Amino acid sequence: MMQKQSRPIYLDNQATTPTDPRVVDAMLPYFSEKFGNPHSGSHAFGWEAADAVENARARIAALIGAAPEEILFTSGATESNNIAIKGLARGSRNGRKHIVTCVTEHLCVLNSALDLEDEGFDVTYLHVDGDGLIDLDELRAAVTDKTLLVSIMAVQNEVGVIQPLAEIGAICRTAGAAFHSDAAQGAGKIVLDVKAMNIDLLSVTGHKLYGPMGVGALYVRGDANLRIESLFSGGGQEKGIRPGTVPAPLAVGFGEACALAAVEMNEEAVRLMNLRDKLLDRLRGDLDGVRLNGSAECRIPGNLNISIEGTRADKLMAALPDLALSSGSACSSAHSESSHVLRGLGLTDDQAESSLRIGLGRFTTEEEIDYAAGRLIEEITVLRQGSVSASEPVRAAG
Numbered sequence: 001m002m003q004k005q006s007r008p009i010y011l012d013n014q015a016t017t018p019t020d021p022r023v024v025d026a027m028l029p030y031f032s033e034k035f036g037n038p039h040s041g042s043h044a045f046g047w048e049a050a051d052a053v054e055n056a057r058a059r060i061a062a063l064i065g066a067a068p069e070e071i072l073f074t075s076g077a078t079e080s081n082n083i084a085i086k087g088l089a090r091g092s093r094n095g096r097k098h099i100v101t102c103v104t105e106h107l108c109v110l111n112s113a114l115d116l117e118d119e120g121f122d123v124t125y126l127h128v129d130g131d132g133l134i135d136l137d138e139l140r141a142a143v144t145d146k147t148l149l150v151s152i153m154a155v156q157n158e159v160g161v162i163q164p165l166a167e168i169g170a171i172c173r174t175a176g177a178a179f180h181s182d183a184a185q186g187a188g189k190i191v192l193d194v195k196a197m198n199i200d201l202l203s204v205t206g207h208k209l210y211g212p213m214g215v216g217a218l219y220v221r222g223d224a225n226l227r228i229e230s231l232f233s234g235g236g237q238e239k240g241i242r243p244g245t246v247p248a249p250l251a252v253g254f255g256e257a258c259a260l261a262a263v264e265m266n267e268e269a270v271r272l273m274n275l276r277d278k279l280l281d282r283l284r285g286d287l288d289g290v291r292l293n294g295s296a297e298c299r300i301p302g303n304l305n306i307s308i309e310g311t312r313a314d315k316l317m318a319a320l321p322d323l324a325l326s327s328g329s330a331c332s333s334a335h336s337e338s339s340h341v342l343r344g345l346g347l348t349d350d351q352a353e354s355s356l357r358i359g360l361g362r363f364t365t366e367e368e369i370d371y372a373a374g375r376l377i378e379e380i381t382v383l384r385q386g387s388v389s390a391s392e393p394v395r396a397a398g
Contacts, residue, residue: 008324009368013302013361014157014185015326019253020210020362026256027212030249038248039237049248056255057217063258064183064202065193066219072238073246076216077184078108080203081151083218083231083242084180085112088149088201089121091229096148096177102126102134103344105153106182110340113151122146130346131295132161140171147177154186154202158341158357159294160303162190169198178226184208184216188261189269189300200224206250210362211257215250218242272301272360275369279358280304282373287380293342293355302360305342307351310384316356319379323372326357 010018030052038053040046058068074080089099101113103125113123124142126134134152143150150172155162165181172179180201183192188209194202205216220226220241234243284290289309308316313327327339342352360369 008322009372010324011358011360011364011368011372012324012326013359013364014160014208014357015359016207016213017210017361018363019207019212020257020260022260023211023253023256027249027253030252034248036248038246038251039235053246053248053251056251059255059259059262060204060217061219063187063192063262064204064219065195066202067222070219070222072218072220072242073251074216074218074238074242075214076207077182077203077205078106078216079242080205080216080218081106081108081180081182082112083228084201084203085109085149085151086116087228087231087241088178088180088226089116089119091227092148093227094148096146098122098124098144098146098148100124100126100139100142100147100150100177102128102152104128104132104156104158104341105151106157106184107340109151109153109182121148126152128344131298132156132159132293132341132345133295133298134163134168136164136167136171139168143171143175143177145175147175149178149180151180151182153182153184154192155183155190155300156294156341157185158339159305159345160185160299161294162186162298162300164298165192165197165199172200173198178224185300188258188265189302191265194219194221200226206254206257209257209261212250212253215247215254217254268362269301272364275360275364275366276301276304278366279360279369279373280306283376286377291351293345293347302364304358304360305355306358307342307347307355308380309354311354311380312383313354313356315383316376316379319383320375323375326359327353327355 034048036045036049038049057071061068061071099113099121101109117123126138128134152163152168154165169179178200179198181199182203184205185208186192187204200221202219207213228241230241237243291307293305293307317325339352342355
């Protein structure tokens, strides 16, 4: 039996990432020395904070190929998604009342679509294949001259699958429909170019790329003439679309995280891919019945979603307090039903309930992967043996 860790090894980087110490260092002065409200325009403290916010805005824009004035600060990707979908639907005056999205979207997107159905919009929900990818021909058939918006996420948060954004954008542009993408899991991990990909609205968040929690951004294409209705009233900040004080320390941290990702993303991707493949090879080498969920090629380097035959994820995680793992997204894990994403890929309930999401990140080491592989193999073997014993018939005493 392996010696257990005193503190769990963190392998849930799709739920959130630890804030990079360099990001923390950049933020700290704006909590104490440079604490001004960035909307206070009458003195140096406000000017200083405002300059820092605008610098952060430019750094976020640079990561996705946008202009600084096209970036609006929000509290995170969930709010950005709500503003993009509901705000555009309620604010548009072009008569289009049709929305296209996908069954494997984040729940905040799916629930926004359901809300709009109650308001009289028609919604088409695209399916995905066994790899988790949409069918572009199905998308082409779904988009009509009545389609206002297509919302397809860049990277699926449970299985890490990357959708063909440029191809989707081209279809939307031809049809005159706006294209929104939830890129919370993609920003800082894959190359995003909103202009080249014909993306009109893009949601990002700080805590998925080693920045702080509580801050995100919505990109709104400046030349698309999109009319977005604010979801709530306020003082007119962020062009009136997202009123409220922009938290300067969080904005600074988000900007720093984006700047670091822009420089380190490619090298980091190679390292994470090697660690991920090492872990998968080790598990498959020692265990039968390990299934990779989602495309092996079209996925971010740090994601590994696997179904393990003969186990249940909840029992396995309970047996592994020394590994911080998840069985799905942080939101769906709060519900007892199996993942809507994995069921969308065609998995049975048993397969979905035997699935683990392993999220590797910037601070994951090779030693941690070696330890995690050993512990997973150890506990899966024990659980399978227990399952076999429990299923054997009880013999009467002779």
